[in-house]
Amino acid sequence: MPEITLTTLQSLKQSGEKIAMLTCYDATFAHAACQAGVDVLLVGDSLGMVLQGHDSTLPVSIADMAYHVASVKRGNQGALILADLPFMAYATTEQALHNCAVLMQAGAHMVKLEGAAWLAEPIRLLAERGVPVCAHLGLTPQAVNILGGYKVQGRQEAQARQMRADAMALEQAGAAMLLLECVPSELAAEISQAVNIPVIGIGAGNATDGQVLVLHDMLGLSLSDRTPKFVKNFMAGQSSIQTALSAYVKAVKDQSFPAAEHGFSA
Ligand code: KIV
Numbered sequence: 001m002p003e004i005t006l007t008t009l010q011s012l013k014q015s016g017e018k019i020a021m022l023t024c025y026d027a028t029f030a031h032a033a034c035q036a037g038v039d040v041l042l043v044g045d046s047l048g049m050v051l052q053g054h055d056s057t058l059p060v061s062i063a064d065m066a067y068h069v070a071s072v073k074r075g076n077q078g079a080l081i082l083a084d085l086p087f088m089a090y091a092t093t094e095q096a097l098h099n100c101a102v103l104m105q106a107g108a109h110m111v112k113l114e115g116a117a118w119l120a121e122p123i124r125l126l127a128e129r130g131v132p133v134c135a136h137l138g139l140t141p142q143a144v145n146i147l148g149g150y151k152v153q154g155r156q157e158a159q160a161r162q163m164r165a166d167a168m169a170l171e172q173a174g175a176a177m178l179l180l181e182c183v184p185s186e187l188a189a190e191i192s193q194a195v196n197i198p199v200i201g202i203g204a205g206n207a208t209d210g211q212v213l214v215l216h217d218m219l220g221l222s223l224s225d226r227t228p229k230f231v232k233n234f235m236a237g238q239s240s241i242q243t244a245l246s247a248y249v250k251a252v253k254d255q256s257f258p259a260a261e262h263g264f265s266a
Contacts, residue, residue: 002109003078004039006132006176013198019210020252021200025051025068027075034077036245042212043069045084050216057141060086062099066106073107083108087142096122100131114140116166120173127174135170139182152182152264160187171195180204185263203230205263211252218248230262
């Protein structure tokens with residue numbers, strides 16, 4: 001059992017203390033992130049891009065995810081471990097149940113699924129069977145080929161209305177947490193107010209209940225020359241990775257990150 005549990009995250013939402021989440025893929029960084037006070041370690045399928053060098057998350061397999069979850073578990077010191085189900089690993093209910101078992105048995109405490117209202121059914125089944133689920137809305141990178149690129153979502157009123165409705169429906173279905181990626185700040189603020197479960201943002205303004213960044217991005221490491229608007233390089237001005245991780249946690253907790261310049265308008 002981690003020291004940070006779902007109950008802790010709920011209390012953080014209620015008290016207004018922001019939740020610091022960071023992606024993590026190995027034992028050494030899990031240890032360092034815990035020393036820095038990170039609440040949630042996200043073993044993201046972003047590993048397909050930052051570790052494996054692919055141009056999307058689509059090639060990541062459930063075996064890849066299980067390997068990195070098990071590595072993170074070995075270095076974890078009390079954070080909650082959230083793991084992504086990769087592309088097509090939850091296309092059917094049977095796949096969702098089977099692959100969640102693989103990740104939970106490897107050491108995850110919660111799983112993350114990308115999608116919208118269609119996730120209600122798998123979320124209900126998983127929650128009934130003891131698997132907490134975080135639903136990822138907004139820019140869902142596994143759907144990049146439908147979305148036509150990595151673009152801000154929810155700018156049009158109809159899209160925004162749909163996202164609000166999806167968020168409520170997924171909470172109702174039993175989602176334990178929401179993650180909003182690249183969503184206008186005002187819309188993310190409304191959704192965070194409307195639901196009782198913690199909402200984590202990335203490129204979603206500073207009114208969500210917590211923040212997440214990809215580890216390599218916040219350390220200023222990139223395979224491309226384009227840095228997304230929502231990223232801040234926490235290595236700048238720091239003498240070590242350890243102090244950069246601490247600076248990230250402090251900035252999330254004191255709400256100096258994200259600043260207005262890291263968010264999107266409608
Ligand atoms: O895979 C990942 O790292 C993610 C974050 C971008 C939120 O889902």
